[in-house]
Amino acid sequence: MHNLGKRMTAEFFGTFWLVLGGCGSAVLAAGFPQYGIGFAGVALAFGLTLLTMCYAIGHISGCHINPAVTCGLAAGGRFPLKDVVPYIIAQVIGAILAAAVLYVIASGKLGFDATASGFASNGYGAHSPGGYSMGAAAVCELVMTGFFIFIIMGATHQSAPVGFAGIAIGLALTLIHLISIPVTNTSVNPARSTGVALFQGGWAVHQLWFFWVMPIIGGIIGGLIYRFLWNDRPTLPDIKGDHA
Numbered sequence: 001m002h003n004l005g006k007r008m009t010a011e012f013f014g015t016f017w018l019v020l021g022g023c024g025s026a027v028l029a030a031g032f033p034q035y036g037i038g039f040a041g042v043a044l045a046f047g048l049t050l051l052t053m054c055y056a057i058g059h060i061s062g063c064h065i066n067p068a069v070t071c072g073l074a075a076g077g078r079f080p081l082k083d084v085v086p087y088i089i090a091q092v093i094g095a096i097l098a099a100a101v102l103y104v105i106a107s108g109k110l111g112f113d114a115t116a117s118g119f120a121s122n123g124y125g126a127h128s129p130g131g132y133s134m135g136a137a138a139v140c141e142l143v144m145t146g147f148f149i150f151i152i153m154g155a156t157h158q159s160a161p162v163g164f165a166g167i168a169i170g171l172a173l174t175l176i177h178l179i180s181i182p183v184t185n186t187s188v189n190p191a192r193s194t195g196v197a198l199f200q201g202g203w204a205v206h207q208l209w210f211f212w213v214m215p216i217i218g219g220i221i222g223g224l225i226y227r228f229l230w231n232d233r234p235t236l237p238d239i240k241g242d243h244a
Contacts, residue, residue: 004083007061008090014053014065015094019195021049024102026120026185043177046186051170058166066189067091067212072149072219076227078156088191095195103199119196121204122187122211130182137184138214144176145188145218146225153226187211188218 002010025045029037037045054063062079064070067088073079103119106112118127124137132140154160155168173188180186187193193211197204 002060004086007083008086010057010061010063011065011087011090012094014057014061014063015091015191016098017053018046018049018065018189019095019098019192020102022046023099023120023192023196024105027102027106027117039181040178043174043181043186046177047170047172047174050173051166054166054169061087063166065091065094065191066215067191068145068189068215068219069149069152071216072145072223073153074223075220076149076153076223078153078223091191092194095191096198097195099195099199102196114199115202118185118204119200120185121196121200122185122193123204123207124184124210127203127207128183129185132183134210137210140180140183141187141211141214142218142221144180144186145215146222148172148176148188149219149222150226153223153230157230184211188215190215 022042022045025037026042029045030039030042050063050065053065057063062073064073064079064087070079070084070087070091074081074084099119103114106114106119121127123129124132124134128137151172152165152169155165176188177186180188190212193204193208197208197211
């Protein structure tokens with residue numbers, strides 16, 4: 001098992017890549033008329049960032065790159081409680097620095113305004129892409145994150161086919177985005193929400209608490225359900241093939 005410092009470093013780089021790839025696709029590539037990648041392209045970008053990092057750092061840190069995943073795996077008995085806070089710190093720092101790099105790149109375009117554009121931030125109510133209410137957004141984030149953890153735990157179970165977990169998990173995140181981008185711009189990841197919200201600087205910061213509370217509660221519920229249904233020997237995240 002790698003020491004905590006190396007695992008935190010892996011989580012930092014993994015979360016950096018997730019935010020740069022996923023949010024970067026939304027900020028830089030989604031808005032071009034006729035040529036933009038649209039919702040489907042952004043969804044695929046998030047899935048690809050996670051899939052690639054699963055195989056790059058999964059054997060080092062488990063590739064959580066998401067505080068909700070870390071909390072969910074801890075609730076599911078797959079991750080030690082003592083390492084939860086260090087992982088989350090590394091993830092948030094990675095997300096913020098990735099958002100900073102994205103901000104520098106995006107600022108190279110004449111007229112760019114992170115506050116006005118939203119900067120790929122998550123929101124509900126007036127700041128939901130589709131105008132969905134806070135209640136609808138809460139249900140969406142809870143359910144999507146819960147199923148995300150459920151899929152992660154199943155794909156990385158000791159009896160699952162070895163080597164395919166990253167594919168299942170990356171596709172799961174793609175599907176989650178395809179469903180929920182219109183509702184909240186898809187968080188299911190408090191670190192991802194934090195990084196871009198700080199540079200949006202307005203309503204996104206005011207609503208940020210929501211995108212910490214709902215994904216973490218959803219992740220814990222998903223982990224507890226899987227643990228209840230398949231109460232057997234856990235597979236800790238340093239074991240080969242356990243990518244989250």
